[in-house]
Every structure is written in structure tokens, then in C-alpha cells.
Amino acid sequence: MTAGQADALQRLWAKWGLDIDGQRLIDPAELFGNDNPVYLEIGFGMGETTARMAAEDPTTNILAADVHTPGQGNLLNLADHNNLTNIRVANGDAIILLREMLPPSALQGLRVYFPDPWPKKRHHKRRLIQPEFLDLAATRLAPGAIVHCATDWEPYAEQMLDVLTAHPAFENTQEDGGFAPRPQFRPQTRFESQGLEKGHVVNDLLFRRVQHGDPPPTGA
Template identity: 70%
Template sequence: MSDNASTPAQPARPAAEERSRTPMFAPGAGPAADPAGSHHERRIRSFQPRRSRVTHGQRKALERMWPHWGVDVDGLSRLDLDALFDSLPAGSPVVCEIGFGMGEATAQMAADDPATGILAVDVHTPGQGNLLRLAERNDLVNIRVANGDAIILLREMLAPDSLSGLRLYFPDPWPKKRHHKRRIVQPEFLDLAAVPLRPGALVHLATDWEPYAEQMLEVLTAHPAYENASAGGGFAEPRPSVRPMTRFERQGLHKGHMVRDLLFRRV
């Protein structure tokens, strides 16, 4: 009897399990599934990964553009922003956008201000692919896409005084009281963000959740590293024209929500 015949048959592994073990992209050809891995502490996250299908066009854009314009947030090295934005003159301003959805508003802001680099960070693979697709299609050479935790990006990978701005549009409001600790805009986050933000850097936030808007205004006003850039010291009114209408904003307005913008400067 052959060895094969004497070996008990192994049960077939379910197809879903096989797919879960198979990397979505070849190494270096797309964003890593968990770039920071176990290098950094586990903590309460201000985001929850959204699992949705990556379209053929998004996948192809990631495969083509990620090696050139993609950054995995592994927290192991400091980014050289001049080298990262090598298509812009050295010393060009760079802003960080945290959470960009499907990237339409980010692409529009990049087109409107081609002299400013946008380092856009998110964990949503379809959105990453869509933003790279828009950047490639419209020759937006001032966009770079970062994959991973924005906290690790700000704390571990950006040099002091390296950013000219920070944008945070429609973050998860975590409306239930027991989840408020997950909101990203907290005093500790502002402490962290103050380090890579250079003096005069503009912090622009927006939300359609009124209680969260009030919390944002309260913690920013109380923080010594920031000053309100809006007349009267409240919310920015009228709505700043530099921020395009986002999909989340349209959804909020359709539900009757009040959209609030906040503009603060790093002191």
C-alpha cells in the first residue's frame, strides 16, 4: 500500500477560510492588512474597519499606484515628506486628512490647491483604491494615501513642525454615551496632533452631529496649543468654501442635521 493510501484523508478547508488566508495584494503591490501589527500598544480605537467589496477598478488602481503613492502606517520609521511628495518643490506645505471616505472631496481639494500636498489616511481599502484612481485619472500628483491608524501616523511617523494643516471631516460621532471615549477629538488627541503641526497650521474639522460639534469646540477652545480662527470664537460661519460638499454631509443634511465647521490655528 502506498504512503498516500495509508494517510487519512484531511477534511477540505472551507473556501471562505482559504480566502481569508490569502493576501489581497502581492507584497508591495497594495496596502497591508495590518501595517502596525503588534509593534504598538493595543488601545481603544476611534474607528472600526469597514469591510466592503473592492471593485475591479479600485483594485487595479491600488496595484498600479500603491508602490508610488501609498504609505503603510507601520510606525517603524519617520516619513520624509519632501521625498514622499517628490513631484512638488521641496518645502511645499503638506496637510494631513484623517478619514476621507471614498476620496471625492479630497481629490477636489487637491485639484483646487495643487501646490499643497495632501497626506490622506484611512483604513478603508475601497476608499483608498478610489482616491488613487481619481488621483491618477486627474493627474493629481499632490496626493499620497496612508493606510492605517492616524494616531500612529501622527505620533511615530511625522516630524515635529512638519504639517501645515490637519483636516478631519465627519469622523464617527459614536453617539451612544458609553462610546464617547472612542471619539477621536479628545484633549489627548490634540496634544498628539500639536507636535507635527507647525505654528500657524490650520486645523479644520466638520461634523453633522451637534453634541459632537459642541465637544470639539469645547476641547479645542480649552487647549493652549490652539486658537479659534473664526470671528466671534465659535463655529465657522458661513461654511468654508475650501471644503467641498462631502457624501456624508449630504446624508446629514438629508436627515435634517446641522453641519458645523471649526477652524483653529496652531499657536
Template identity: 75%
Template sequence: MSENSRPKGAPRFPEGPAPDPSGGRFERRIRSFTPRRSRVTTAQGDALRRLWPKWGFDIDGQRVLDLAELFGTEAPVVLEIGFGMGEATAQMAAADPGTCILAVDVHTPGQGNLLNLADRAGLTNVRVANGDAVILLREMLAPQSLDGARVYFPDPWPKARHHKRRLIQPDFLTLLAPRLKPGAVLHCATDWEPYAEHMLEVLTAHPDFENTQEDGGYAPRPDFRPLTRFEGQGLRKGHVVHDLLFRRTATPSGVQDTAPTQA
């Protein structure tokens, strides 16, 4: 359907990402993200129309995912929360085709761009999830179903009154940990110094994670994390990028991994 023939008020992508995938079925809470509205290019729109039914899904909280069925393979799965325009995600997927990437974001142009990049590169190990990563983790992922997690350059929410919106908090780590297999690595990166310090403090204090660095500090940038355009801009401005790699420990004594609840 062309833009000119689409009825007024009709969704642009009727089989694509929904504006509110969970439909308000879950409790109101402070979120770490704000949906951004920007123009969807012709290529991104075409990718959404063609590929969303095949490689995308809404985080509706209504089912527990079978990741082997979702990807069509028993290969390890890494969760990536917040992929921007998807360039780094596509590069990592191409460099490691034996690892599947479950990429979560709420930015429609970025979703279309990642689908387009994956299609052009012939990648089959990327799936795109639309919605709230917290609902995905809590309602739709089984215990120990993930082989890793990545949170690259999340919104730092720099104003003090907004710090409560930051994603990397004790409650989030407690939610994430049971979905990770023991030994799986959570990899965070930020170019905002105060947020890096906050991440290091929160992760170090959490009983379900241990620092992979013997000195207890930041990690060198791993070769598998591409240098993104956003990161390059920050480096040119004099920003210092910090990587944090923390390993999921064995389940602490007295704590049980529980299955997701169904709404």
C-alpha cells in the same frame, strides 16, 4: 494576477495596504475607528495594484517620514484623517495643486477609489496612508512638519458609553499640536450636533489651539471644503453641519516639541 488564478488564502493586493500595518508592535488602546469590510470594485483594485507602490504606504511606525521626499516637493503638507471614498480629497487636491495632502484611512475600497480619482485627474499631490493616524503622528511625523490638518465627519460614536472612542479628545490634540507649524489650522467638520459641541469645548480649552472665529463659535463652511455626497444626504435629512477652524498657537511656555520615538 486574476481573481481566479490567485491561490486560496493569498492576499488580494500583495503590494497593497496591509491588514495590520503596525503588526501589533504598539500598545493596545481604545481606537476611534473600526475597519470596514466591503467589496473592492475592479477599478479600485486596479488602482491599488498599480499605484499603491507609488503613492501609498502602510503606517508601520518604523521610520520618520521625510515629507519632501515622499511628495517630491517642498510644498506645504496638510494631513487629512478619514477621507471616506476620497471624492472631497481629490477635489481639494485638484483645486489647490500647490498643497500636498497626506490622506489617512483604513478602508480599502476608499483607498483604491482615491488613488483612482487622483490618477484619472492627473494629480501628483496626494499620498495615501493606511493605518492608525495616532501611530502616524506619534512615530512617523517630525515636529512642525505639517501645515494643516483636516478631520471631516469622523465617527461621532453617539452612544454615551462609546464617547471615549471619539477622535477629537485632549490627548489627541496634545499629540497633534507639536506636528503642526505655529499658525497651522486644524479644520474639523461634523453633522452630529453633540459631537460638534464636544469638539468646540475640547478645542477651546486646549492651550495649543485658538479659535479663528472672534466670537468663539463655529465657522462658516470654507469654500475649499467641497460639499460631499455624504454631507448632502445629511442636509436633506435636516442635519446641521458645523465647521470648526482652530489655529495652532506658538509652543506654550515650558513645553517642548519632541521628535517621534522609534519602536
């Protein structure tokens, strides 16, 4: 961790940071100080993409969750330098955040960009996008909310497409039922650039939370 990242964590955590401790229910309007729609981003790396999206759409609040301390410091630093008051940085397990700290229908969007693909077959159960995770996420996403995933690992992209398509709480925004073109609002991430340099194919998935097909209330 650089000195600048450490300084940002020390100065700004009390203002823009959130510890995922499972001990309290968050009021998103109180957390951000407004009633703008809230998007949860799970895993943001060093935060450059998150900061750019926040700057380009100041009417959307981004709750960015990760466990990577240097990345947390870097994102806070970027938010501070660019006066991005629509970012909150959460430290800890996003599952606990969803299950225990967010009220129902609190989110207008969920972003999962370039998650760990866990390429070995015996590790596939560790992948984030699974039916149980979607059961939980669906309870926290308002009707019409968008789930946006992106990956440069094609087998994982296929699994994401299969799992999301099969889930009754979500519908594909693409009429052909396939992958979506990369939307202009998602900047190219560092991981994406690295994957493209290796010849990987990047796939985006955009699914909408529907009003029917609610999962069991217990979630994951």
C-alpha cells in the same frame, strides 16, 4: 471593492501609497518630491472631496489616511485619472502616523471631516477629537497651521468646540469663539449630503496652532 479600485491599488500603491507601520520617520519633502505645505486628512471616505481639494489647490500636498480599502483604491484612481500628484494615501492608524512617523512641525494643516460621532455616551471616549489627541497633533503642526473639523452631529460639534477652545496650543479663528461658516475650499462631502437630507446641522471648526502653549513632548 470594484475592479477599478483593486487595479488602482495594485498599480499605484508603490508610487503613491504609504503603509502606516510605525517603523520609520517620514521626510514629507521626500514623500511628495517637493517642499509644498502638507495637510494631513484623517478619514476620507471614498476620496471624492480629497481629490477635488487637491485639484483646486495643487500647491498643497495632502496626506490622506484611512483604513477603508475601497476608498483607498478609489482615491488613487481619482488621483491617477486627474493627474493629481499632490496626494499620498496612507493605510492604517493615524495616531501611529502622527506619533511615530511624522517629524515635529511637519504639517501645515489637519483636516478631520465627518468622523465617527460615536453617539452613545459610553462610546464618547472613542471620539477622535480629545485633549490627548490634540496634545499629539500640536507637536506635529507648525505654528500657524490650521485644524479644520466638520461634523453633522451637533453634540460632537459642541464637544469639539469645547476641547479645542480649552487647549492652550490652539486658538479659534472666529472672533466670536464659535463655529465657522463652511469655507469655500471645502466641498460638500457625501456624508454631509446624507446628513443634510436627514435635517442635520453641519458645523465647521477652524482653529490655528499658536506658538505658545506647547503640550508635553511625549504627546498621546
